[in-house]
Amino acid sequence: MTSTTAAALKPPATPKAPEAPKSPAAAHPRIALLRILGPAGRGPLTAITGLALVKSLLPAATALIMAALVERAESHAPATVFAAELVPLLLFGLVLLAGHVIDAATGPLTYLARARIDGAHRARLARLAATTPTIEALERPDVQALIRLSRAEPENWTERTPADGALGQLRLLLGLTGLIGSCAVLAGYALWPIPLLLGPAAANQYLRNRQAHQFTRVWRASNPEWLHADVWKQAVLTPGTAVEQRVFGAEDWMLGRMMHHALIMFEPIWAMSVRLLRNEWTQFLLVATPLLILFGEVADRAAHGRSSVALETAVFAAGWSVFQTLGYSEDVRSVRAAADSLVAYDELCAALGPSATAASAEVPAPAPAPDDASDAAGLVRFEDVSFRYPGTERLVLDGLDLEIRQGELLALVGLNGAGKSTLIKLLSGLYLPTGGRITAGGRELGPAGIDAWREQISVVFQDFAKYHLPVRDNVALGRGRIPVDEDALAAAARDAGLDQLLTRLPDGWDTPLSRAVAGGVDLSGGQWQQVVLARALYAVHTGARLLVLDEPTAHLDVRTEFDVFHRLAAHKHDAGVVLISHRLSTVRQADRIVLLEDGRITETGDHDELLALGGRYAELFAIQAERFTRGYDDRVDPDQEETAPWAA
Numbered sequence: 001m002t003s004t005t006a007a008a009l010k011p012p013a014t015p016k017a018p019e020a021p022k023s024p025a026a027a028h029p030r031i032a033l034l035r036i037l038g039p040a041g042r043g044p045l046t047a048i049t050g051l052a053l054v055k056s057l058l059p060a061a062t063a064l065i066m067a068a069l070v071e072r073a074e075s076h077a078p079a080t081v082f083a084a085e086l087v088p089l090l091l092f093g094l095v096l097l098a099g100h101v102i103d104a105a106t107g108p109l110t111y112l113a114r115a116r117i118d119g120a121h122r123a124r125l126a127r128l129a130a131t132t133p134t135i136e137a138l139e140r141p142d143v144q145a146l147i148r149l150s151r152a153e154p155e156n157w158t159e160r161t162p163a164d165g166a167l168g169q170l171r172l173l174l175g176l177t178g179l180i181g182s183c184a185v186l187a188g189y190a191l192w193p194i195p196l197l198l199g200p201a202a203a204n205q206y207l208r209n210r211q212a213h214q215f216t217r218v219w220r221a222s223n224p225e226w227l228h229a230d231v232w233k234q235a236v237l238t239p240g241t242a243v244e245q246r247v248f249g250a251e252d253w254m255l256g257r258m259m260h261h262a263l264i265m266f267e268p269i270w271a272m273s274v275r276l277l278r279n280e281w282t283q284f285l286l287v288a289t290p291l292l293i294l295f296g297e298v299a300d301r302a303a304h305g306r307s308s309v310a311l312e313t314a315v316f317a318a319g320w321s322v323f324q325t326l327g328y329s330e331d332v333r334s335v336r337a338a339a340d341s342l343v344a345y346d347e348l349c350a351a352l353g354p355s356a357t358a359a360s361a362e363v364p365a366p367a368p369a370p371d372d373a374s375d376a377a378g379l380v381r382f383e384d385v386s387f388r389y390p391g392t393e394r395l396v397l398d399g400l401d402l403e404i405r406q407g408e409l410l411a412l413v414g415l416n417g418a419g420k421s422t423l424i425k426l427l428s429g430l431y432l433p434t435g436g437r438i439t440a441g442g443r444e445l446g447p448a449g450i451d452a453w454r455e456q457i458s459v460v461f462q463d464f465a466k467y468h469l470p471v472r473d474n475v476a477l478g479r480g481r482i483p484v485d486e487d488a489l490a491a492a493a494r495d496a497g498l499d500q501l502l503t504r505l506p507d508g509w510d511t512p513l514s515r516a517v518a519g520g521v522d523l524s525g526g527q528w529q530q531v532v533l534a535r536a537l538y539a540v541h542t543g544a545r546l547l548v549l550d551e552p553t554a555h556l557d558v559r560t561e562f563d564v565f566h567r568l569a570a571h572k573h574d575a576g577v578v579l580i581s582h583r584l585s586t587v588r589q590a591d592r593i594v595l596l597e598d599g600r601i602t603e604t605g606d607h608d609e610l611l612a613l614g615g616r617y618a619e620l621f622a623i624q625a626e627r628f629t630r631g632y633d634d635r636v637d638p639d640q641e642e643t644a645p646w647a648a
């Protein structure tokens with residue numbers, strides 16, 4: 001390895017710690033809900049608060065105005081009553097108008113605030129999920145469940161977003177001002193009605209809160225069924241499955257399964273709703289009893305001339321508004337559901353946060369930087385590496401030693417399930433070894449500095465992602481951290497054999513790769529593989545020093561594969577190349593071939609050495625050669641000598 005390359009391959013000596021995601025729910029969830037109001041913006045929040053404050057005082061104002069209307073109707077002669085009623089009537093009109101205007105103005109403001117608050121929450125969540133150094137935590141079912149809960153997308157009517165809860169909590173708090181106003185009106189009559197009404201009203205609110213809590217719990221418990229239903233829903237709606245659906249005649253079956261799981265999911269929610277409805281009479285009693293006592297007393301006093309009808313009217317209106325303020329509202333349920341989603345976000349932070357990830361992986365401290373001379377032997381080293389997937393018992397890699405050298409094409413072969421792709425995932429830092437260590441340029445790979453390491457490698461995974469984006473974006477995201485480099489794009493397209501396809505696309509580089517997008521096209525499997533190869537080669541052209549290809553040409557026709565390999569071979573001096581392939585006719589041209597079996601490397605050498613060894617590789621090669629000579633395989637003749645693109 002040259003010293004320049006060696007230096008480029010070292011993860012940074014002082015790794016930068018990933019930024020810790022901020023958790024909003026460190027305090028009580030209800031306070032945390034108020035904390036997430038910030039992104040709504042000062043202007044909209046002030047307006048919403050002011051309007052809600054005024055609206056909360058309207059019931060008390062209505063009570064007073066109605067009392068004034070009744071009082072003047074009683075005390076004035078018919079000839080003068082209209083003039084006497086004019087001012088309270090005008091005020092009553094103003095109050096009604098204010099109610100309408102406030103509702104009309106609050107609608108769009110709430111919409112704006114909701115979009116901003118939920119947008120900020122989703123961005124925070126996406127950042128948290130997208131920036132974990134490894135993917136092992138993301139594959140855990142409990143973590144996926146937390147992501148769903150904290151996401152709180154309103155996918156069915158049981159869900160509320162964090163903004164629903166935060167704005168609801170604000171409204172509930174401001175409603176208390178109205179409560180004080182109504183109590184003040186009641187106090188004008190007597191003090192005893194205040195505890196008479198407030199006690200049951202508070203109990204009513206407590207019960208509503210508890211119901212909301214139970215409701216959310218039932219919904220949470222039904223989440224697994226929702227997941228099943230969603231799998232079938234996606235299968236029914238996604239264009240990608242439309243072909244198989246029709247060919248297999250599976251539409252009704254899929255729809256049936258979706259309905260089956262959806263119905264199971266909703267069953268406890270409906271049962272809960274029915275139970276709540278049946279028990280509604282207890283709430284009715286709680287509200288009606290104190291109101292009837294109060295109204296009876298007031299009516300009796302008025303009937304016996306000990307109080308005025310006007311006062312009676314004011315007490316009726318104010319008493320009713322107490323129960324309106326502390327009674328049922330959608331806000332109670334929204335607050336409960338959204339508070340749960342913030343708690344779930346908190347738990348997710350704990351599960352995915354950098355310290356948790358690093359601790360669970362028990363990463364040793366980075367090794368000291370080697371001299372340039374000492375890493376000349378190896379670009380990357382696997383030293384006694386063992387690995388089992390989280391939550392499983394089986395060791396996929398078991399004491400594996402391997403060296404990846406610069407300027408060399410290394411082929412990795414083995415039967416299905418041998419662990420070849422797993423080895424690549426470890427090399428990319430997507431998982432950490434459960435035993436042993438992997439070093440790059442002498443420094444141990446771990447979560448710290450992993451971003452810098454990933455700048456150095458370029459990987460084509462077997463199950464690569466097909467983005468419904470223009471070709472340019474599909475290729476350029478191979479190096480997403482730098483501005484698009486047009487020259488490198490052109491070179492990558494040439495090397496991957498993509499340039500000819502580009503000339504046939506309606507919009508060239510700007511053609512979206514999905515017919516579901518206007519002006520887009522669908523590519524064949526082999527054409528997609530060329531796009532993905534170009535993605536990896538773009539990274540090499542912009543500085544990556546290790547190219548890793550997991551079955552990169554399985555879908556390519558023989559001619560294209562041959563051409564592509566010739567071009568890839570040209571890069572082995574700029575970037576070490578690791579190739580996984582089941583096509584031994586291709587693999588034979590590698591500088592070094594390693595056979596992975598039982599979680600470790602069992603055979604190493606070039607093609608001729610491995611054939612001479614007469615081991616497993618020789619056996620596999622003989623089977624493929626036999627298939628070819630019998631005409632079962634239309635791939636390149638394993639004996640042909642001219643296909644040696646890897647030769648230096």
Ligand SMILES: Nc1ncnc2c1ncn2[C@@H]1O[C@H](COP(=O)(O)OP(=O)(O)OP(=O)(O)O)[C@@H](O)[C@H]1O
Pocket residue numbers: 139389390392396414415416417418419420421422423462
């Ligand atoms: N995310 C995962 N969680 C648990 N086990 C996994 C996971 N991915 C792979 N495995 C298991 O690890 C083993 C090795 O899989 P891997 O994909 O590395 O094999 P491979 O050699 O690449 O196979 P192939 O040649 O078929 O691509 C398999 O037994 C597989 O079931």
